[in-house]
Amino acid sequence: MTIDKSEKRVIMITLALIGLFVFSLLYAKNKYRSDVPECLPYDKAYTVPKVNKLDEKTYQVFSVASMWQFEPSEIYIPVGSEVDFYLTSKDVVHGFNIAQKNVNMMAVYGAINKTTVKFDKPGVYDIICHEYCGIGHQNMRAQVIVNYPEAK
Ligand code: CUA
Numbered sequence: 367m368t369i370d371k372s373e374k375r376v377i378m379i380t381l382a383l384i385g386l387f388v389f390s391l392l393y394a395k396n397k398y399r400s401d402v403p404e405c406l407p408y409d410k411a412y413t414v415p416k417v418n419k420l421d422e423k424t425y426q427v428f429s430v431a432s433m434w435q436f437e438p439s440e441i442y443i444p445v446g447s448e449v450d451f452y453l454t455s456k457d458v459v460h461g462f463n464i465a466q467k468n469v470n471m472m473a474v475y476g477a478i479n480k481t482t483v484k485f486d487k488p489g490v491y492d493i494i495c496h497e498y499c500g501i502g503h504q505n506m507r508a509q510v511i512v513n514y515p516e517a518k
Contacts, residue, residue: 405480406478407478408476413428415430415438423447429508443511453471453478454475455475459497460506464483465491465494467485485512492508495507
């Protein structure tokens with residue numbers, strides 16, 4: 367069996383594009399230190415919203431989206447912290463965007479998505495839902511509060 371020349375060309379172009387795509391992904395991951403979101407096996411433990419402090423600069427956040435809120439809605443951490451976000455939804459599909467942080471994930475019922483974000487500068491980082499999810503969509507937000515106010 368022979369493969370037609372034009373088919374061979376299409377296969378080569380496709381492979382080249384796949385290679386380019388993987389390369390861009392790895393390049394962006396290193397250059398912008400952005401963690402490519404991972405999908406984890408579903409576990410009920412992640413459906414209980416919480417902030418776990420692993421050590422002084424390492425945190426886990428179990429973020430649970432529902433119509434129309436994120437829980438926890440306020441996350442207090444010190445400057446320089448690295449935070450693993452584990453995201454899921456109680457109902458429909460929601461978005462999860464931390465604008466200044468190049469984070470763009472979806473919260474999906476029955477699925478756990480994970481990404482890691484480092485917060486090097488103090489400030490208040492808004493988390494917003496950027497996936498239309500119904501009548502209260504525009505009110506759906508939370509905040510990561512990095513060393514502000516100082517006392518917390
Ligand atoms: Cu949740 Cu839009």
